[in-house]
Amino acid sequence: MPSGEFPFIHWLRERSLPADGVLVGPGDDCAVLAPPQRSQLVTTDIITEGVDFRLAEVNPRQIGRKAMAVNISDLAAMAGQPRHAVVGLVVPRQWEGTTEGRSLVQELYLGLQDVAHAFGVNIVGGDTNSWDGGLVVSVTLLGEATERGPVLRSGAKLGDAIFVTGPLGGSILGRHLTPVPRVPEALRLHQAVNLHAMIDISDGLAADLNHILEESHCGAVLIADAIPIHADAVELAKRTLRPALDHAMNDGEDFELVFTVSREEAELLERHPPVPNLALTRIGEIVEAGLWLRKLDVEEPLHPRGWEHGVV
Amino acid sequence: MPSGEFPFIHWLRERSLPADGVLVGPGDDCAVLAPPQRSQLVTTDIITEGVDFRLAEVNPRQIGRKAMAVNISDLAAMAGQPRHAVVGLVVPRQWEGTTEGRSLVQELYLGLQDVAHAFGVNIVGGDTNSWDGGLVVSVTLLGEATERGPVLRSGAKLGDAIFVTGPLGGSILGRHLTPVPRVPEALRLHQAVNLHAMIDISDGLAADLNHILEESHCGAVLIADAIPIHADAVELAKRTLRPALDHAMNDGEDFELVFTVSREEAELLERHPPVPNLALTRIGEIVEAGLWLRKLDVEEPLHPRGWEHGVV
Numbered sequence A, B: 001m002p003s004g005e006f007p008f009i010h011w012l013r014e015r016s017l018p019a020d021g022v023l024v025g026p027g028d029d030c031a032v033l034a035p036p037q038r039s040q041l042v043t044t045d046i047i048t049e050g051v052d053f054r055l056a057e058v059n060p061r062q063i064g065r066k067a068m069a070v071n072i073s074d075l076a077a078m079a080g081q082p083r084h085a086v087v088g089l090v091v092p093r094q095w096e097g098t099t100e101g102r103s104l105v106q107e108l109y110l111g112l113q114d115v116a117h118a119f120g121v122n123i124v125g126g127d128t129n130s131w132d133g134g135l136v137v138s139v140t141l142l143g144e145a146t147e148r149g150p151v152l153r154s155g156a157k158l159g160d161a162i163f164v165t166g167p168l169g170g171s172i173l174g175r176h177l178t179p180v181p182r183v184p185e186a187l188r189l190h191q192a193v194n195l196h197a198m199i200d201i202s203d204g205l206a207a208d209l210n211h212i213l214e215e216s217h218c219g220a221v222l223i224a225d226a227i228p229i230h231a232d233a234v235e236l237a238k239r240t241l242r243p244a245l246d247h248a249m250n251d252g253e254d255f256e257l258v259f260t261v262s263r264e265e266a267e268l269l270e271r272h273p274p275v276p277n278l279a280l281t282r283i284g285e286i287v288e289a290g291l292w293l294r295k296l297d298v299e300e301p302l303h304p305r306g307w308e309h310g311v312v
Helices: A006-014 A060-076 A099-118 A183-192 A205-216 A231-240 A244-250 A263-271 B006-014 B060-076 B099-118 B183-192 B205-216 B231-240 B244-250 B263-271
Strands: A022-024 A031-033 A040-048 A080-092 A122-131 A136-145 A161-164 A197-200 A219-223 A257-261 A281-287 A291-295 A298-301 B022-024 B031-033 B040-048 B080-092 B122-131 B136-145 B161-164 B197-200 B219-223 B257-261 B281-287 B291-295 B298-301
Touching: A006 A099, A031 A080, A031 A122, A040 A060, A040 B080, A040 B122, A040 B136, A060 A080, A060 A099, A060 A136, A060 A183, A060 A197, A080 A099, A080 A183, A080 B040, A080 B136, A099 A122, A099 A136, A122 B040, A136 B040, A136 B080, A136 B136, A161 A263, A183 A257, A183 A263, A197 A205, A205 A219, A205 A244, A205 A257, A205 A291, A231 A244, A257 A263, A263 A281, B006 B099, B031 B080, B031 B122, B040 B060, B060 B080, B060 B099, B060 B136, B060 B183, B060 B197, B080 B099, B080 B183, B099 B122, B099 B136, B161 B263, B183 B257, B183 B263, B197 B205, B205 B219, B205 B244, B205 B257, B205 B291, B231 B244, B257 B263, B263 B281
Parallel strands: A080 A122, A219 A291, B080 B122, B219 B291
Antiparallel strands: A022 A031, A031 B040, A040 A136, A040 B031, A080 A136, A161 A257, A161 A281, A197 A257, A219 A281, A291 A298, B022 B031, B040 B136, B080 B136, B161 B257, B161 B281, B197 B257, B219 B281, B291 B298
16 A cells, blocks of 8 residues: 555554454555455445435445445355455545545545444555545455355255345435445344355346346246335335336345245245344245246246446 | 446456466455465555546556556565455446447456466456546455565664665656566565565655654664666656656655665675565665665755655
8 A cells, every 4th residue: 555645544543443353454565464264255346426426415424334335235245244344545636635625534434434343344454545536435345254155146046035135126215325234134144044145236136136147047036026115116106107116126226135045944034034123025936047027927027227337 | 346347247257267266256246265374465556547647648458557566566565475356447437338448448457467467366356337537446455474474664673774676766757657566576585584674665765764664663874875776767867957866765656675674684685685686775774763864974864755645
């Protein structure tokens, strides 16, 4: 890490608690970490002004929270334990050198730390730059798989039941800014049963389930009546005049988990839900090919059209 | 990682070789890595359009190479072995969806891979987004310390000799675009002797040595006649009308290493240089306090004014 941002590293160091597994924290060329016991998980997500947030609508603390949360959600999607993060910031030039600008960066870091601390994550390093452009927040997160191993997208099997961890749709009404990564839920579910495949819903249920299908070389039938529809999707449907189900199927940034388990374990999950108060819902099953929506015993093909983050 | 950039992940996967320690590469929510044997090193560096490069002057392949190289240089500065990287890209909207734009992104990734492969690094994941703004390339690099442990900035001791691995200054004339991280050199040096403290020169010799002094709570005297001056510094001095030594002391982005060792081991290094053809040069010694330049037996105080990457 370059060291031009030294005054800020001092501020960050003062707020870094001595942490499990962190041998050297922020301020050297690299952070030094004790090696993990099990397979290591690594993910990175960048969020940018004008695409993921508008500075006129949100404060930097919320932006920091979202940037950390979307990464932790990727760890949850593997049923892993998040551990350490590094943060890259590019801030508008006018934030530089002024008390107000410094306070905006600090608010952003406090937001990152709010969510990091809530999930046992240490921010161990970073890089802060300024430029003649918009705000960019890049987070790379390290975590650890459990004894049972990480849950990949590629493990779905014919006949598996498909579950989702909560109601979907309409996150654009505000929920997309305050995602709650399903880390403890994923860990408890993976302890209770053998999760075959899992993904977090960032692009929309249909699009993300489709990633599981592609990687697992199989298909799925979803039961229209079973899809849990969020109140926000109902509210949004009034404005868009599209069916609320459509929003539940295709809106992005819910950050619920969709996963598959064997039929036997599906029954176990339904009889003895391992996570109290989780709106765990069985929404369909894995079939040989295609993606289908069953409405009143008629199956129609689905064409995932979730929000695409980038198409290069 | 979000999955909107799926077509690109396919392209990237095809170019990822099955690699040591990579259990799951690009394309899932996280990469999965075998746990390292020794302490893990983590660093992150963002480079941005208009600050670190100008698109009018360099091609995307060069940008990719620089983005990877500056991170690997941070690993070299700990005498570590680089292993895995994740890449975050934010590209201008006009690169999106066109053949030309796609080819620019591919060139950028090829540049990242050129340098990654040259240093045994696997690109195991990433996130690609587009926006109404300039190009941003964020790399996070994971590596491993050797048996002897990482070399920190904080280990310099009173009486230590100070060395630099090559001639300095004037990198702005072009060398700053093609940094060669000193990884094998650092590993061989750390095997031959016990390196006490080390840093790579990104902000300038005086500024970066000063980071060692701050972290090690000590001072240094540099011998003006001993500082190796790069031919580029001499050339640049003709244009700036500043002394070439001034450029060698304060220009940034040389990416040579400056390190300290005991006086005894310094003599060993000078008698039996462990790295053939390396312009290893002893430039001074660690003292109690301050940063001084000795010219003809007169010591004058130095005020580091290396290039500051960001000052928030």
